[in-house]
Amino acid sequence: MHVFVTGATGWVGAAVVDELLAHGHEVTGLARSEAKASALAAKGVRPVIGSLENPAVLADAAQNADAVAHLAFNHDFSRFAESAQEDRQAIEALGAALSGTRKPLLITAGLALLAPGRVAVESDRxxxxxxxxxxxxxxxxxxVEAGLRVTIVRLAPSVHGLGERHGFVPILIDMALRTGVSAYVGDGENRWPAVHVSDAGRLYRLALESDLTEPAYHAAAEEGVRFRDIAQAIGDKLGLPVEPREPEHFGWFAGFAGGDMPASNALTRDRLGWTPTGPSLLSDIRHPDYYAG
Structure with a gap:
């Protein structure tokens, strides 16, 4: 299968690319610069230089592939509304390019705010x-209403792994270092689903190979890790106190820090035969590489 991957040089996108290549698939990857295009080419990926703001580039690459995995998203939260608009327009451009075909399209979304306070399931709207x-x-x-073959992959809020630099855990580490405390909200019993980046990459590959039989899959290896336990692991590694703080302590991140967002993966495991094998979130973030540099 020839797969066009947006976000091919990103944290999860790179894992998807590596997984596809390792299983004999051909990959075209979207890259925002010549340097990133060269890095993709060195891995055996056909690079396409462009961004989500270039619908013609997206459409051309999609038309020349057998399937598309859309992972690109600008996570600069200072311009989140603009990023969301770019994402929507990119999805529309990819859809227009695939209209009239049966080519599968995987769209990336998140689990963080899907079903606050209860266990989210794949059938949730x-x-x-x-x-x-x-x-x-x-x-x-x-x-989907227009007749295209589209499935959602909902990523856990923590897609962890060594080398992670811009995810939620690095945000918490930086915040602890800056404030001198590894904090949690309230009693810290709120739960975060989590998945190792290698397991997330494998899920995308299995979904593409499965003929997209379900409307959504959950990339959540762990249903819910207590936020207080995450704060404790970070505090232990940094030698900082672990204490409750008001939501204001977390600034723009307060909604995520205090969010209770567990998620089931039962249907995903059953339909895809997906069996996560990566380390747990708590064991992973105890590794010293998370705190280097």
Whole structure:
């Protein structure tokens, strides 16, 4: 299978690319610069230089592939609304390019705000809260209504692994170093689902190979890790106190830090034969590499 991957040089996207290549698939990857294109080419990927703001580039690459995995998203939270708009337009461009075909399209979304306070399941509908502008799932649903083969992969809020530099755990580590405390909200009993990056990469590959039989899959190896335990692991490694703090302590991250967002993976495991094998979140973030540099 020839797969076009957006976000091919990103944290999860690179794992997806490596997984596809390791199983004999051909990959075209979107790259934002010549340097990133060269890095992809060195791995055996056909690079395409462009971004989500270049719909013609996206459409051309999608038309020349057998399947598409869309993972690119600008996670600069200072411009989140603009990033969400770019993502929606990119999904629409990919859909237009695949219209009239049966080529599979995987769209990436998140689990963080899907079903606050209860265990989210794959059949849950996406949130429509106007305060959260990302509309990846709604854009995907419109393509399904138009007859395209589209499936959502919902990523856990923590996609962890050695080498992670921009995810939620590094944010918490940086915050602890800056404030002198590894903090949690309230009693810290709120839960985060988690998945190792290698397991996430394998899920995308299995989904593409499965003929996209389900509307959504959950990339969550652990249903819910207590936030207080995450804070404790970070505090232990940094030699800092672990204490409750008001939501204001976390700034823009407060909604995530205090969010209770467990998620089931039962249907995903059953339908894809997906068996996560990577280390748990707590064992992973005790590794010294998370705290180097």
């Amino acid at each position: 996406p949130i429509t809260d106007p305060s959260y502008p990302r509309r990846s799932e709604q854009a995907a649903a419109a393509l």
